[in-house]
Amino acid sequence: MDMKKIEKKWQLLWEKAKLNSFDRKSDAPKLYVLEMFSYPSGAKLHIGHWYNYGPTDSYARFKKMQGYNVFQPMGFDAFGLPAENYAIKTGVHPKDSTEKNIQTMEGQLKAMGAMFDWSAEIKTCEESYYKWTQWMFLQLYKKGLAYRKEAPVNWCPSCQTVLANEQVVDGRCERCSSEVVRRDLTQWFFRITAYAEELLSGLDRLDWPEKTKNMQRNWIGRSTGCEIEFETESGEKFRVYTTRCDTVFGVTYVVLAPEHPLARKLTTADREAEVDAYILSASKANEIERLSSAREKTGVFTGSYAIHPLTGKRLPIYLADYVLASYGTGAVMAVPAHDERDFAFATKYGLPIEKVIEKRGGETTLPFTEDGIVRGSLEFDGLFGEEARDAIAAYISKKGKGGKKVNYRLRDWLVSRQRYWGAPIPIIHCERCGAVPVPEKDLPVRLPYDVEFRPDGKSPLAKHEKFMHTFCPQCGGPALRDPDTLDTFVCSSWYYLRYADANNDRAPFDREAVDRLLPVDTYVGGAEHACMHLLYARFFTKALRDMGYLDFDEPFKRLVHQGVILGPDGNRMSKSHGNIVSPDEYVNEYGADAFRLYLMFGFSYTEGGPWNDDGIKAIAKFLDRVEKIVLKVADYRAAREAQPYGQEEKALDYARNFAIQRVTKDMEAFSFNTAIARLMELLNAISKYDGLAQKNISLLKATVKDFVLLLAPCAPHVAEELWEKLGGKGFVFEQKYPVEDPAALILDEKEYAVQVNSKIVCKAMFSATAADSEIEAAALALPAVRERMEGKTVKKCIVVAGRLVNLIVG
């Protein structure tokens, strides 16, 4: 088969027949199958793209043949750092390199033969898209979900930009591995924390990998504890957050984060120099140092004291950077006897350690951090764990000193980026009116082309006079634009909605169009997005719902993560390993179908694994066999006379229906490797039957026809060609996916494993309709059983229908 030729041929015919497009007029149930869109940082599709898109397209085609009206769009996540970094290195403008990459990738994606609905294509870097990304920002702003504040941010000195927490890996920049430092900047945030509770509880109802849901749960990090108010001797009030209020009588000092608003205020004159030095050094400490839990705790005494709200005891107030300003209240009560960190700190600085919890039925060695029996705590003595916490929290609350409180580790999402290649933030800063949103009618705020994007610590746009200078929409006075761009994750937080109405120029999408297609039924992409894209997209959906633009709570009903294809050496593919396998040469040599089929067959889809050349040769051989046998059977003259139907025919029909049943199940479950294995079995059965002298031509032809239909989603071009050769009407993808005939799957006899005392002694065929007692009797009559029965009686007999019979004798 000339693969090149037939690929071109069918791709053209499919396009002409609009076979790949969602049918907006159809009454068939919709099915939105979505792959995470491509990031055009490299010039070409890599194996990862293929592995994501190829098998998933087979799933989509399978569903289409099952009668669903499938929508499978594709687009490009085109803004972002890599294009800009590439530009800085080579001088090629990000717009030019991105557009060129997209063009190449579009060609390659089309050559895959996937049924992407290109009429809904989107590119996030185009005005027609980012106009609405900016619109999203304005809606969030209106809703109070976008706000500005000065905050310590992760700053990459090499990329010269702020990074989201998620983009910091081991204290280093995810992209360039430079050490990340902290820096104070005024930045835009999205209030994702407002949805913390719903983002957490919503997970329970999602058909997502458990692992991913758990990662989101941990990331959101709900914790139930207690806030307690302390007052200083000078009358200042501050609160601490604790999950262990049962240890409150063991507090011997309190600690504020160095960034705490009261830090300097509480510092006494004699301590000022030391405290200032400490605050400065803490702000300089880079993430690596701060993150290391093995690092020795440091801190400084402020000179002030707080009053214990329950005992009135005098407690020294320290600053220490083991307390995080951004979590809880930025202050903690220290209980060295029952917290490892406090214990280490107290030991180092010679602070008192007071035991107030005892281990139940055992020796208490400090620090003792498990639940235990409360001691030395007034009327609460004797209470245990949760019971003690409830009682003490109630007491604190009654005294007006705080009470139970839920906290989340999730932080608000920092979306400002001091970079060029992104959607400009649609805000105008006016000296008189402050931050003023750009009126919607003025969108988009265009990203200028002629910009100096080489980094110098400032936003590239800040240096573009024409861009920056504008007028305040409120007072009309001269004003400046916000020089920052939006994190690219903002663009990808709503693209699945835009697909539904990609060419709308009056709104981001039509409510009706979205209602028709959303939510996404099956979403397929890499697991690396668990706590970023997948969380942000959920947040957007919920926020848009609350603004009345949508009517559903979750964007992605079912989520599947494909695994990672490693290099042949078992390492992740990378330039430095020199183990990159390019799809192109294989697609050239074996064809797009063989390449896709190998990806489906050679790996467990969600696991991935090392690439292996031999596997693809085996698949090419399989396709050759398929072609040969299909063409051979197609040439048989249809029989006029009655056809034989005996054991052999029954076996073939069984194989055929068994394959239909199993392939259907496996395709649904993304278990592509076993689906292909079942196809191979059916091919073997067909081939074996074809070798017989006497055969039932009608049955053989019908079986081959079903085979081609089953194969079609996995090898679309080959199947379409064979379908034509078989004389099939229309496209193979207009056919109904075969449905098994249950009658053909009922066998007269089944093979049983016969066990005596749980050891297999032989195998035997028993009637499928036989009662347990009949099987027991038949088993007892077997020579292999009788041999082992001499002088013994059956004590128990276990029959597992269709599988085994186990005789317990003694």
Add this chain to the structure above:
RNA sequence: GCGGAUAUGGCGGAAUCGGCAGACGCGACGGAUUUAGGAUCCGUUGGGAAACCGUGCAGGUUCAAGUCCUGUUAUCCGCACCA
């Protein structure tokens, strides 16, 4: 440290509810065809001479365990001073 996952032949990987471990394929071996090689086709292929032994390791439950329970090791992934 916390959370999650994985561990099965020479290799990739299969095994519904606990029910014949190793489907399917690769590789290897043998045969047919061929001057030869390649390609193709047909067999055999977990180990062991056998009894038997075999799903990381040690126990346990069960008529029966890759699957359930307890402990343990290794690898991978995520989080990491979150009070």
